[in-house]
Amino acid sequence: MKNRTHLSVVSALVLALSFVALSGLHAAPLQGNKSAERTDNKKTEQKSAAATPDQRQMRDLDEQVQQTKSDVLSIAAELNQLEEKLLYPSGTQVAIFVALAKGDELRLDAVRLQIDGQLVAHYIYSAKELEALRKGGVQRIYVGNVATGDHKLNVLVDGKLKNGSDFNRTEHFTFHKEVKPKLVELTVAGPDAGSTPITLGEL
Secondary structure (H helix, E strand, C coil): CHHHHHHHHHHHHHHHHHHHHHHHHHHHHHHHHHHHHHHHHHHHHHHHHHHHHHHHHHHHHHHHHHHHHHHHHHHHHHHHHHHHHHHCCCCCEEEEEEEECCCCCCEEEEEEEEECCEEEEEEECCHHHHHHHHCCCCEEEEEEECCCEEEEEEEEEEEECCCCCEEEEEEEEEEEECCCCEEEEEEECCHHHCCCCEEEEEC
């Protein structure tokens, strides 16, 4: 009887110990998985944290590049203005602009300018430039130096009319240069517009 009781107690202890051991074995992988998940999460967070400064640095670099481009363009514009002032002082500067009469359908091909008998400009227009003029644009065809006083300006225009026929016209003008910049505008039109083909005005 005592042996049976003792055997029952031993069996119970063995079962209990087996259960505890099995529980420990099953729990160990779970702890390992949690630990692995935590490690993966830390790695992901580290990668995200590491990527964020790089992205910020790229954005900052892009902003710096854009600012540098803007500064370079601004400096270039200022240098062009300074160069123009040095090359064409206000006391001798003359600038000539070309425009098309509003609504005129003349296809302007080329314009030549002579000041005091000397050819100073010969410009051939592209389709895009002609379209810009038809939309009201104004082109600076010439800038240079002349002495104060009266000067002769000859304007030669080549183009085509709406019906396809050639259009050639030459006009002679006189302008007076004072001790300040001289800005004049040539307005070109075909005979279909019913106005003078080439007119000279001051800006």
